[in-house]
Amino acid sequence: MRRDSFSTFHPIVNFAYFFAVLAFGMIFAHPVLQAISLVSAVVYSVMLNGRKAIRFNLIYLLPMLLIMAVINPLFNHAGVTILFYFKNGNPVTLESILYGVSASSMYVTVIVWFSCYNAVMTSDKFIYLFGKMMPALSLVFSMALRFVPRYKNRIKAISHAQKCIGRDASQGSLRKRARNGIRILSVMTTWAMENAMETADSMKSRGYGLPNRTSFSTFRFDNRDKAVFAVMSCLIALVLAGAAAGENTIRFFPSIRLKEVSTFGIAVYVAYAALCLLPAAIQIVEDMKWKSIASKT
Numbered sequence: 218m219r220r221d222s223f224s225t226f227h228p229i230v231n232f233a234y235f236f237a238v239l240a241f242g243m244i245f246a247h248p249v250l251q252a253i254s255l256v257s258a259v260v261y262s263v264m265l266n267g268r269k270a271i272r273f274n275l276i277y278l279l280p281m282l283l284i285m286a287v288i289n290p291l292f293n294h295a296g297v298t299i300l301f302y303f304k305n306g307n308p309v310t311l312e313s314i315l316y317g318v319s320a321s322s323m324y325v326t327v328i329v330w331f332s333c334y335n336a337v338m339t340s341d342k343f344i345y346l347f348g349k350m351m352p353a354l355s356l357v358f359s360m361a362l363r364f365v366p367r368y369k370n371r372i373k374a375i376s377h378a379q380k381c382i383g384r385d386a387s388q389g390s391l392r393k394r395a396r397n398g399i400r401i402l403s404v405m406t407t408w409a410m411e412n413a414m415e416t417a418d419s420m421k422s423r424g425y426g427l428p429n430r431t432s433f434s435t436f437r438f439d440n441r442d443k444a445v446f447a448v449m450s451c452l453i454a455l456v457l458a459g460a461a462a463g464e465n466t467i468r469f470f471p472s473i474r475l476k477e478v479s480t481f482g483i484a485v486y487v488a489y490a491a492l493c494l495l496p497a498a499i500q501i502v503e504d505m506k507w508k509s510i511a512s513k514t
Contacts, residue, residue: 221264221265221336221337221496221500222496222499222500222502222503223337223495223496223499223500224336224337226441226442226445227436227437227438227439227442227446228338228342228343228345228346228436229346229438229442229446230442230445230446230449231337231338231342232338232342232343232346233446233449234449234495234496235330235333235334235337235338237449237453237492238254238257238258238330238492238493239327239330239331239334241254241456241489242254242258242323242326242327242330243323243327244460245460245465246319246323246466246467246469247465247466247467247475248319248467249465249486250465250486250489251319251322251323251326252322253486253489253490253493254326254330254489254493255322255325255326255329257490257493257494257497258326258329258330258333258493259274259329260494260497261333261494261496261497262274262329262332262333264496264497264500265333265336265337266332266336270332273332274329278325278328278329281321281324281325282321282322282324282325283321284321285317285320285321285324286314286317286318286321287317288317289313289314289316289317289320289321290309290310290313290314290317293313293316293317294307294308294309294310294313295310295312295313295470295471296310296311296312296313296469296470296471296472297310297312297471297472298310298311298312298472298473300314311473312469312470312471312472312473315469315473316469316470319467319469333496337496342436345436368405368409371405371408372401372405375401375404375405375408376401379397379400379401384397384400445495445499448495449492449495452488452489452491452492452495453492455484455485455488456485456488456489456492458485459481459482459484459485459488459489462481463476464476464479464481464482464485465482465485465489
């Protein structure tokens, strides 16, 4: 992962930001807001992970979006704008197609935002925020967040080691490959259980979760964090005000209905775009500062 300026902010700022964009991404179905959120999430994921994010978005998320958008009209026939009929007599409506596009966009957007969350909100940040309030749950949750990438790398290492002695899941007959795959899975499960026990014993020996336990932390809520948190709070408040006024709502059935665009609605869209693009804007500003300093030296 490249050096990200937003991840250097206080964990409260990071968590509040991702909580807001994920909540809004799961609630708002307005096409303008969904487009803003999806584009911003993709931009930030590319800034975080580079080509890896581009490959993941194109190979997995784009086909998923298209497939989910196409499948919905096959089962949902509600709506008054009929485009054509299937051979079995079921209609395909414009409302069902647009609803499928909206639902698939929402699903993909949340996945991309979660990928950014996993890159920025490390386990030490999460434990710092919730370790005192719910120590056991925060520890389990932080371990679960890194479960997929860590165990994915581990199972690759086990598979490569087995391949060197001719026992990989891609070698031999079908029966032998199945047996080799089960062996790799068994080794992986054993390692995972041992790792969990070692982690639990280590945290227990350090007094994790005890009432009077003190902990060292390098996180400080400085003036930079205060400024960004204040800006973020104002943007969130404006977006919530727009939600209360119905500026970011849409009705799909029985017919599509959107609220007429107003000056306040445009202000809500701009505020939401500024909120979603906040990490990217911070990164761009920091890069410009570094280039300016480098040019003077």
